[in-house]
Amino acid sequence: MTPLEALRRSFGGRASIPFSEYMELALYDPAVGFYARGGRAGRGADFLTSPEVGPLFGAVIARALDEWWIAAGRPDPFVVVEVGAGPGTLARSIRFAAPECSGSLLHVLVERSAFQRSLHGSHLPGWMGERAGFELEAFVSSPQDGGGPQFVSAAELPAVFTGVVLANELLDNLPFDILRVRADGAIEELRVVWAADAVSLDSVAEPASPALAAAVGELLARTPELPRDAWFPWQGGATGWLDEVFTRLTRGHVLVFDYGGSTAELARRSDLGWLRTFRDQQRGVHPLDAPGAQDITCDVAIDQLRAGRPAGEVLTQAEFLRRHGIDDLVAEGLAIWNERAHLGDLAAIRGRSAMREAEALLDPEGLGAFIVLHWEHRLGG
Numbered sequence: 033m034t035p036l037e038a039l040r041r042s043f044g045g046r047a048s049i050p051f052s053e054y055m056e057l058a059l060y061d062p063a064v065g066f067y068a069r070g071g072r073a074g075r076g077a078d079f080l081t082s083p084e085v086g087p088l089f090g091a092v093i094a095r096a097l098d099e100w101w102i103a104a105g106r107p108d109p110f111v112v113v114e115v116g117a118g119p120g121t122l123a124r125s126i127r128f129a130a131p132e133c134s135g136s137l138l139h140v141l142v143e144r145s146a147f148q149r150s151l152h153g154s155h156l157p158g159w160m161g162e163r164a165g166f167e168l169e170a171f172v173s174s175p176q177d178g179g180g181p182q183f184v185s186a187a188e189l190p191a192v193f194t195g196v197v198l199a200n201e202l203l204d205n206l207p208f209d210i211l212r213v214r215a216d217g218a219i220e221e222l223r224v225v226w227a228a229d230a231v232s233l234d235s236v237a238e239p240a241s242p243a244l245a246a247a248v249g250e251l252l253a254r255t256p257e258l259p260r261d262a263w264f265p266w267q268g269g270a271t272g273w274l275d276e277v278f279t280r281l282t283r284g285h286v287l288v289f290d291y292g293g294s295t296a297e298l299a300r301r302s303d304l305g306w307l308r309t310f311r312d313q314q315r316g317v318h319p320l321d322a323p324g325a326q327d328i329t330c331d332v333a334i335d336q337l338r339a340g341r342p343a344g345e346v347l348t349q350a351e352f353l354r355r356h357g358i359d360d361l362v363a364e365g366l367a368i369w370n371e372r373a374h375l376g377d378l379a380a381i382r383g384r385s386a387m388r389e390a391e392a393l394l395d396p397e398g399l400g401a402f403i404v405l406h407w408e409h410r411l412g413g
């Protein structure tokens with residue numbers, strides 16, 4: 033079946049579908065979705081992310097994990113659930129950094145794409161295979177007694193756990209809708225319309241469901257400056273995912289990295305300037321033009337994620353990485369380079385690479401400007 037055929041079938045006789053439903057199919061359909069067909073992060077793949085810049089990002093995360101592990105009284109197991117783990121590069125860098133918590137570490141790589149889960153075992157010593165259901169529950173409660181780190185892959189979050197949730201560039205990939213509020217207060221949606229064997233984006237003024245009208249009403253109350261008649265992303269997938277995380281995580285930290293801005297800032301951009309596509313390290317074509325053949329992503333409306341859970345802190349990636357010691361790691365790398373440059377061995381090359389990686393990770397025009405949301409969470413507390 034071609035992606036267009038799959039898409040036509042998913043309309044099921046309806047004249048239009050929400051953009052989120054289109055995105056779900058174009059990215060995650062098991063037969064035709066971009067991530068099911070091999071799309072992924074990485075050099076030589078479709079787009080570059082912080083973990084893929086090199087091992088430095090994971091080394092800083094490893095320091096943050098140690099800090100939280102020590103503050104929690106050195107729990108064993110120490111469960112880290114990384115969601116949207118992609119090919120597993122961040123897990124590999126954390127392992128390589130050998131943090132103090134390693135002996136107790138149970139790292140769960142939650143990844144929707146079966147293809148990417150199949151890549152995890154090949155480069156993660158201590159990988160225990162895939163787990164689901166009761167077996168996953170048993171895994172996240174198994175003490176390591178110093179024998180960690182252990183890694184396991186899963187298609188979904190564990191049902192209940194205590195520990196840390198990490199997600200780098202996940203939220204921008206979770207299906208969103210496209211809404212605007214008219215001057216008279218009516219809510220309009222940009223939906224995907226099927227006509228003459230092709231799809232297009234069309235604004236549809238449908239009476240919003242009471243739940244959506246109430247949620248948008250809350251957004252307007254919080255954001256009176258939201259421009260009228262201007263399209264913005266409605267982060268149903270991302271807020272639903274966070275709700276899920278906060279239900280399943282009994283106690284611990286939630287740390288997400290992504291690009292984004294406020295809903296009002298995004299709405300001010302013309303031509304849906306917050307909506308982008310990528311493939312083969314380049315910007316792709318119109319989001320409707322190649323379903324399944326390119327990534328679809330948006331700048332994340334951060335205020336929508338914080339609504340109802342505002343206690344979390346918001347930093348830039350550069351601030352977070354500095355707070356957790358990136359400068360020390362670069363200085364260590366520089367010292368090794370100065371000592372060993374004449375040998376030109378792997379340690380020397382890694383030392384020099386840390387400086388280059390830091391430049392990219394801290395770039396105020398690029399990765400350094402990403403937003404980091406951090407919550408310390410206790411269920412019911």
Ligand SMILES: C[S@@+](CC[C@H](N)C(=O)[O-])C[C@H]1O[C@@H](n2cnc3c(N)ncnc32)[C@H](O)[C@@H]1O
Binds near residue numbers: 206
């Ligand atoms: C942009 S990639 C980021 C990969 C990796 N975190 C990185 O920074 O290189 C987003 C990944 O999230 C995965 N994903 C999307 N929704 C997911 C979900 N609900 N649970 C687990 N993984 C998901 C996608 O399959 C994709 O591999």
